[in-house]
Amino acid sequence: MTRLIAFNKPYGVLSQFTDKGTEGSARPTLSGYIDCPGVYPAGRLDRDSEGLLLLTDDGRLQARIATPRHKMPKTYLVQVEGLPDEAALRALRDGVTLKDGLTRPAKARRIDPPQLWDRDPPVRFRKSVPDCWLELTLTEGRNRQVRRMTAHVGHPTLRLVRWSIGGWTLDGLAPGEWRFLQGS
Structure with missing residues (x-):
């Protein structure tokens, strides 16, 4: 069963589960909000942008949502x-x-x-x-x-x-x- 999550990403949150930024940085990530192992963002939303971010455990669905050739x-x-x-x-x-x-x-x-x-x-x-x-x-x-x-x-x-x-x-x-x- 495919899992698909809609998340309202707040301003300032990275669209990833870990912060690979500078040493000692404490920028908020998806892991502070979503406790659902095995799902990954289908696309990105900049840290200074807000709103809908979709996450899924299905690679094909992830590609269909995020890849520009699908023109979603x-x-x-x-x-x-x-x-x-x-x-x-x-x-x-x-x-x-x-x-x-x-x-x-x-x-x-x-x-x-x-x-x-x-x-x-x-x-x-x-x-x-x-x-x-x-x-x-x-x-x-x-x-x-x-x-x-x-x-x-x-x-x-x-x-x-x-x-x-x-x-x-x-x-x-x-x-x-x-x-x-x-x-x-």
């Missing part, structure tokens, strides 16, 4: 600096050229601020610079891609929450919580 959509809720206009959104939808090449087209739209948990530490707030929320759906997973894409169109990312991967969502999971999923 991943949806992110992104708080950005500034107020992107239609040209910036169109650029995200068409694909932008980053140092590692042209990104695949993304779904991109402005959304009302989502009802999310407070982040610790909080996102910096500047009275003189407005911010807004975007919903971005990608079908590839380059290193820090969402952050690089929003910066490329002039709107740096302030907060990044992965909401869904394929048909699996974060709905009902508080930061640090996990649950087994059906239908894997």
Whole structure:
């Protein structure tokens, strides 16, 4: 029986079970939250990003979720600096050229601020610079891609929450919580 876990990764937690960083570092890892031997992350989520991380004990499923050639959509809720206009959104939808090449087209739209948990530490707030929320759906997973894409169109990312991967969502999971999923 395949095990598939949805985990709401908090800000600051590494997407691995051990910290292979510098000597004496005490960065939080998945082992502080998930006590289920034999499961491994299907993909990664940066330490400074939050949200849905899937873990499984099935290598084929892990590859299907994480490998870009399968084009599994991943949806992110992104708080950005500034107020992107239609040209910036169109650029995200068409694909932008980053140092590692042209990104695949993304779904991109402005959304009302989502009802999310407070982040610790909080996102910096500047009275003189407005911010807004975007919903971005990608079908590839380059290193820090969402952050690089929003910066490329002039709107740096302030907060990044992965909401869904394929048909699996974060709905009902508080930061640090996990649950087994059906239908894997």
